[in-house]
Amino acid sequence: MNLKIYQIDAFSDTVFGGNPAAVVPLKEWLSDELMQKIAAENNLAETAFYIPEGDKFHIRWFTPAVEVDLCGHATLATAYTLFQYEKYPKNLIEFNSRSGILTVEQQDDLLELDFPVDNLQVAETPQAFIDGLGIPPKETFKGISDYLLIMENEAQVKGLKPDFRKIGEVACRGIIVTAKGDEVDFVSRFFGPQAGIDEDPVTGSAHTTLTAYWAKALQKNTLSARQISPRRGNLACKLVGDRVKIAGKAAPYLIGEIFV
Known part of the structure; x- marks a missing residue:
């Protein structure tokens, strides 16, 4: 069986920036086991698979290790693929997903995601985070999937050198570390060893938490937001009721074929 595959750098206007995602269009679902093997072979933070579903699409996301409930950058990459290469005729795409209906709207050279806002609760800081990051946060919150750690300033976030084995001891999808930005409203980094991703370059879904x-x-x-991983990525975020709109650009890196 031959399948198309696209690799798109999301939240960047040039290749080698933002967050790379693989996109595999399907006519019908493969087995979960095979999709997981493809994601592991791709070895990117996420591989998105989608199938047509009436006038919508059903989307699923896999890290190299697990299927996840929500992924922003791979959704943006999928929308870019549909608009640019699969000749989707409208400027608004609806995706059915584990996190409900998600939309992506094409606005000139920007793609705007419409995601549900996260539900944040004040939380105690797990000792493994303090030990693994080397410094305690000012505040700690727990969202649906991730912990959110508030730091003193951008330099502190940028200078973190996590012990991924240690922070991976806590059961969660990942850890968002953030502070007020020097040039943008806020900066962040995302660590997800629990999901097979030590540091994710640009995490769209984390901005449902960060924006809240x-x-x-x-x-x-x-x-205005910037994820300050080595690849970096810029995002424009807007809170609208119980939804978060997250906009960014995308750049194509690879179009190919896989044989399974």
């Missing part, structure tokens, strides 16, 4: 926090902290609903 920073909109309240900064008393503004429209925010």
